[in-house]
Amino acid sequence: MYDHLAVVGATGAVGTLILKILEERKVPYKTVTFLASARSAGKKLKFKGEERTVVAMTPEAFDGIQLVIASTPDETARDFIPEAVKRGCLVIDESGYWRMDPEVPLVIPEVNPEAAKKHPKGIISSPNCSTTQLVVALKPLHDFGVVKRVVVSTYQAVSGAGLVGTRDLIGGAKSYLDNGGVDKYAYENFSAPIAFNCIPQIGGHKERGYTSEELKLLYETRKILGDDSIRVCPTAVRVPVANCHSESVLVETEKKITVEKARALFSTMPGVVVMDDLDNKLYPMPHCCTDKDEVFVGRIREDLSCENGLAFWCVSDNLRKGAATNAVQIAELLQKS
């Protein structure tokens, strides 16, 4: 049992939701401390009906803390986590920095809970938001028919880029409408205006024309499913949606999975909700999946271009299941073990 928790990055888009989900899910602990950068020291946050003060993150701030849930930028996670571990903390990290370290488990509780049992570096990573919803949906297909190849195109919300992403959408949309369709907003986060636009780049350019966000869909999927033979062709696109990532997914499996079988497999997968009735215009969309913890799957159909191919569409709240909920579920796993 971990009695003293800390939430690092408590003022951010993911961090504020971690607070809410800790309240909702009644995770057991005795004390919780809220940490962020020195900029936020003294700021007040509402937690369980009380005002709580944010403390600046210093090495000493980790003394006496047993379990940390951290959602900070990669470079911050790189620097502070070894110090927190040295001071006795086990860290659940939302950042991308430690995910591919072979000594750091990458955990989705519905998919690979056993991986959370071994954490030789004192760190457990939570996957990238677009990977989490993909892998939750792929898991039952992989268990039944062995996934060989995935083609995934993402439609990612601005909240995936943190609070500045949301500012860019709202500020840009207002400026565009106020100025008769001319974008005068000086965007802070993205490489182009995001209001009334789509940007086919998320993350830096990395290898063979793929961005860092796209490569996460390849490498993190393989690590979580424990199968390095899975081939993934990803395209990640930022769209002017406030919250919830959507994905168009084509899957090729070793064993044929019919549409009916796929629907049955998705229906029994924990954490998946099937929303699939084209005739009645029932399919997952960001506006109805926001503030929910599940991965919503619809538009399930045969891939007409491939013998053992299946196509589907999935939507999930990137801040919840894609980040905060997943991390809190990992904390619950640890509290139970």
Ligand SMILES: NC(=O)c1ccc[n+]([C@@H]2O[C@H](COP(=O)([O-])OP(=O)(O)OC[C@H]3O[C@@H](n4cnc5c(N)ncnc54)[C@H](OP(=O)(O)O)[C@@H]3O)[C@@H](O)[C@H]2O)c1
């Ligand atoms: N947004 C998503 O959908 C999502 C999904 C999965 C994973 N993630 C990952 O989660 C992490 C946080 O993302 P976010 O969207 O919540 O970003 P965000 O809204 O920008 O929040 C960042 C948080 O980190 C804190 N921070 C920044 N520099 C710090 C420092 N030097 N020392 C201590 N705290 C510091 C900030 O504190 P101040 O307020 O004091 O600056 C803030 O609380 C990122 O690594 C991101 O890749 C995000």
